[in-house]
Amino acid sequence: MLSNLNLSLFLAYKSITKGNKGTLVLTIFIMSLIFVNLVFTASIFLGLGNTVNNQVINTLYGNVALEPKTDEKYISDVYSLKQKINSVPGITGISAQYVTGAAFSYKDKSGAWAIRSINPDDEITVTTIHNFMIDGEYLSKLDSDEIILGKEIPGGYGGDLEHLSLGGVKVGDSINVLFNNGVSRSFRVKGVFDANFQQSNNIAYISQKEMESVLGLEDKASLILIKTRDLGNEDSYIKQFLELGIKEEIKPWTVYAAMVKNITASFDMIALLIAVIGLFVASVTIFIIIYVNTISKRRQIGILRAIGIEGSVIMHSYILQAMFYAISGTIIGLFIMFFILKPWFIIHPLKFPVGFVSLLIVPEKVMVNTISLIAAALAAGLIPSWMAVRETILEAIWGD
Amino acid sequence: MVKESFTGIEKETLIEIRKLTRIYIMGEVRVPALNNVTFDIKRGEFAAIMGKSGSGKSTLLHQLGLLDVPTSGEIIIDGKNLLNLSESQKAKFRLERFGYVFQEYALLPELTALENVYLPAMALGRRKEEYVKNGTKVLEQVGLGKRLHHRPREMSGGEQQRVAIARALINKPDILFADEPTANLDSASSKQILELFQQLNRDIGLTILMVTHESEDRTYVGRMIWLKDGELAEQGT
Numbered sequence: 001m002l003s004n005l006n007l008s009l010f011l012a013y014k015s016i017t018k019g020n021k022g023t024l025v026l027t028i029f030i031m032s033l034i035f036v037n038l039v040f041t042a043s044i045f046l047g048l049g050n051t052v053n054n055q056v057i058n059t060l061y062g063n064v065a066l067e068p069k070t071d072e073k074y075i076s077d078v079y080s081l082k083q084k085i086n087s088v089p090g091i092t093g094i095s096a097q098y099v100t101g102a103a104f105s106y107k108d109k110s111g112a113w114a115i116r117s118i119n120p121d122d123e124i125t126v127t128t129i130h131n132f133m134i135d136g137e138y139l140s141k142l143d144s145d146e147i148i149l150g151k152e153i154p155g156g157y158g159g160d161l162e163h164l165s166l167g168g169v170k171v172g173d174s175i176n177v178l179f180n181n182g183v184s185r186s187f188r189v190k191g192v193f194d195a196n197f198q199q200s201n202n203i204a205y206i207s208q209k210e211m212e213s214v215l216g217l218e219d220k221a222s223l224i225l226i227k228t229r230d231l232g233n234e235d236s237y238i239k240q241f242l243e244l245g246i247k248e249e250i251k252p253w254t255v256y257a258a259m260v261k262n263i264t265a266s267f268d269m270i271a272l273l274i275a276v277i278g279l280f281v282a283s284v285t286i287f288i289i290i291y292v293n294t295i296s297k298r299r300q301i302g303i304l305r306a307i308g309i310e311g312s313v314i315m316h317s318y319i320l321q322a323m324f325y326a327i328s329g330t331i332i333g334l335f336i337m338f339f340i341l342k343p344w345f346i347i348h349p350l351k352f353p354v355g356f357v358s359l360l361i362v363p364e365k366v367m368v369n370t371i372s373l374i375a376a377a378l379a380a381g382l383i384p385s386w387m388a389v390r391e392t393i394l395e396a397i398w399g400d
Numbered sequence: 401m402v403k404e405s406f407t408g409i410e411k412e413t414l415i416e417i418r419k420l421t422r423i424y425i426m427g428e429v430r431v432p433a434l435n436n437v438t439f440d441i442k443r444g445e446f447a448a449i450m451g452k453s454g455s456g457k458s459t460l461l462h463q464l465g466l467l468d469v470p471t472s473g474e475i476i477i478d479g480k481n482l483l484n485l486s487e488s489q490k491a492k493f494r495l496e497r498f499g500y501v502f503q504e505y506a507l508l509p510e511l512t513a514l515e516n517v518y519l520p521a522m523a524l525g526r527r528k529e530e531y532v533k534n535g536t537k538v539l540e541q542v543g544l545g546k547r548l549h550h551r552p553r554e555m556s557g558g559e560q561q562r563v564a565i566a567r568a569l570i571n572k573p574d575i576l577f578a579d580e581p582t583a584n585l586d587s588a589s590s591k592q593i594l595e596l597f598q599q600l601n602r603d604i605g606l607t608i609l610m611v612t613h614e615s616e617d618r619t620y621v622g623r624m625i626w627l628k629d630g631e632l633a634e635q636g637t
Contacts, residue, residue, distance in 0.1 A: 003522065010522065300507075300508055302506075304519075306502075307494065307499075308491050308520060394462060397506075
């Protein structure tokens with residue numbers, strides 16, 4: 001048994017090292033490209049989904065968000081609620097917001113956008129909007145009649161929906177905002193931000209104090225954003241909030257990123273389709289190489305069997321060759337992915353409407369792709385080698 | 401073990417061939433290639449199977465070498481009918497007890513002469529030092545001691561055939577089957593190969609059964625088995 005394996009390894013090794021170098025290099029090159037194609041497609045889609053998720057967390061909702069109880073418009077006793085939340089280990093930021101719709105107008109242009117009110121000192125502990133100011137400045141706690149706008153609102157800042165904008169508002173200009181409750185205020189534009197996420201860029205922010213004066217409320221909120229130290233443990237935090245007696249609607253960020261789920265499912269389907277085509281190409285390539293090899297060595301295979309070398313030894317030697325092609329292609333593919341493409345995309349990420357997208361290489365997916373490619377190579381090597389040893393010795397030696 | 405007197409020296413019977421028949425079925429046509437062939441091969445014999453083209457000589461060699469399955473009959477070695485062995489047992493038997501030389505040398509082009517030769521010994525699970533040593537020795541025996549590390553494409557047809565002979569000898573077979581081993585060679589190389597067979601037969605007592613259609617080859621062999629239309633026509637020394 002062991003001697004048979006040794007002999008198969010010997011025959012495969014000699015065939016690889018002493019065979020046609022050009023064919024060897026080309027085969028391994030094709031395998032590596034197929035592997036890169038498999039991993040790259042999945043990684044770019046995963047990177048895209050990851051970017052959207054990060055944007056939802058960092059520019060819209062935090063890791064966990066509290067909403068008013070059913071049938072209530074606002075969350076009450078926000079101050080004491082924030083203290084309760086803060087008592088949970090791992091909470092790194094809390095920001096209470098009022099969220100409402102409003103009609104914005106500037107000269108003869110107008111439009112409807114969401115407007116949120118914040119305590120800037122709290123907000124920067126949860127979201128990263130303050131890092132994305134492209135003109136003017138971020139809000140400060142004492143601002144009373146100032147507003148910051150997402151880049152889709154003012155116009156002239158390269159927004160994706162320029163035709164719906166206010167048509168050219170600059171920092172320092174005044175715009176009128178008519179709130180849902182009928183109150184109208186004039187605000188000076190203090191800054192414009194670009195979070196690289198269209199949904200976030202369609203929001204305007206004013207200070208908490210300003211909003212409370214508009215709505216005539218105090219110590220209330222429509223939304224409380226909570227930032228946690230770690231990502232992925234939202235359920236554990238939610239459980240602790242419930243244990244503290246918090247009765248508000250508690251939602252993890254994944255609820256708000258639900259739209260991404262559909263996109264991710266579609267991406268997964270596209271990646272699967274590309275993977276299947278790639279694996280098919282890999283199988284056909286290996287099949288042809290092994291098939292041509294066995295056909296050209298048909299007589300030698302017959303002679304080897306005639307002198308007593310078992311057919312299984314010959315078959316295994318070809319399967320080992322196929323495995324070598326696939327494993328070498330995988331190793332080179334991994335090198336290309338981790339040492340060329342990944343660093344390149346970190347420096348040059350792709351710009352999508354959802355933000356800058358880089359590759360997200362997930363080890364489990366890489367493992368699945370590696371196993372798939374090796375399995376495809378195994379099957380592709382098995383069939384022609386089995387065909388080669390299936391015919392009788394005399395047929396192999398003298399042929400038809 | 402059957403023993404009988406042959407040319408004055410008592411030799412034991414190595415192979416008993418009994419009523420060997422091989423009929424090829426081609427569509428609805430039955431083509432008899434061998435018909436009730438019965439004879440014995442003695443240990444240490446150098447016999448030639450001769451006959452016209454289509455007489456069944458190669459077919460006979462293939463049956464005896466367990467490369468084909470006869471329609472009926474028996475091939476007995478050590479009291480056992482080899483035709484009852486499974487394919488895997490036949491392969492093992494061929495590896496351990498038989499050596500083959502074909503018209504086509506069929507050496508693996510990726511392997512050196514030495515590697516080609518020790519391949520069957522590797523298949524037997526011998527230790528590396530042992531098969532390298534034996535491979536070298538047997539190549540020296542066939543006069544290729546200085547060509548150990550040459551690949552087949554670097555050797556002449558005669559040299560390649562001698563590598564094939566060395567490969568056939570590495571596992572010290574009981575019998576060497578040679579199917580027209582000189583058909584692809586020039587007369588000088590052919591002479592070398594036949595003299596080598598003669599030498600192996602004489603020096604180490606190797607039993608050789610060779611198919612040939614060259615009548616001049618009869619000068620090298622100790623016994624001739626003539627086939628005609630698939631039947632044993634004549635035997636002689």
